[in-house]
Amino acid sequence: MSFGTYARHVRNPELPYRRRVSALRSCVQMYRPIGFHATLSFLEEIAGPLQRDESALLRALDALVASRAGWHADLRDYAAERRLAKRRGQRSPRPTDPNPNGSPRCWYGAPGPAALHAVRYWQRHEAPTLLAEPDSTTLELAACVGVSLEAGGALRPAQREMLSASVEALRQRVGPETWRDDPRAYYRASNLLTVARHLETAADSAPTSVGIARPATVAGYGRVAT
Structure with missing residues (x-):
């Protein structure tokens, strides 16, 4: 199933709560910018005890979705830049050019x-x-x-x-x-x-x-x- 399908399962109050938590874990399996276990841990830190609190579970999903959307925006911008570069004759990206394709290396937004x-x-x-x-x-x-x-x-x-x-x-x-x-x-x-x-x-x-140390926020x- 897709990320979006699992996200809908997380938000579905008619499903058993354990299944909704499992669906969030499946979302993280598909988008884990700091690693699977660290991403789950970070979500619990910023959202609360998602294993037992529905509001925390939904906050965690919202944070994950927002970060993933930031990554996708970066992918679209990069694709547009590459199209322009190819028109200028630069067929291949430079090794030093930031490339968001593949697995994201950071948490977008924080x-x-x-x-x-x-x-x-x-x-x-x-x-x-x-x-x-x-x-x-x-x-x-x-x-x-x-x-x-x-x-x-x-x-x-x-x-x-x-x-x-x-x-x-x-x-x-x-x-x-x-x-x-x-x-x-x-x-x-x-x-x-x-x-x-x-x-x-x-x-x-x-x-x-x-x-x-400055306050860090998500x-x-x-x-x-x-």
Whole structure:
């Protein structure tokens, strides 16, 4: 079934409540900008206890639908830009051009708060396993995680350089040869690279001065804890 069909099931008061919650999870399976479990956790943070509260369930769906609509708007804008570029003779996009196709890399409408939530969720649930065999790259990434969560996403220039170096090192570990020779190492590097991307998003959305935390909001749902 489609995202829209599942969304209608979430809103249908005639369905058993557990089925409506399950339908929301199916929506998240189709649109999970910060990962499936982190997206569900973020929705519960901004909307309330959706597992037992109908109003919270509907708020969560509205937030998810709004974010997905923002992504689709970006896709339409990108397609229009590519058509214009092709008319100018640029047949292929530049490697540095932002491309929203594929899986979205941020939460449209609240990129910073959602990225911080994803990093916090990762730290609690996945970091102990993935950091059990640390190397210099993972240690530097872990240090950036700690600073980011303390400072509401902000990183100093030296830490941004450290993060950029970590991203480049991890990108080199997720090539097809790694997947072929060591799937476990590929999964680990891919997971860490996702965290690093969340850190970049959080830093891009944060105040310029470390230690100055600004209130983070999601439209319609008030302050989001950071």
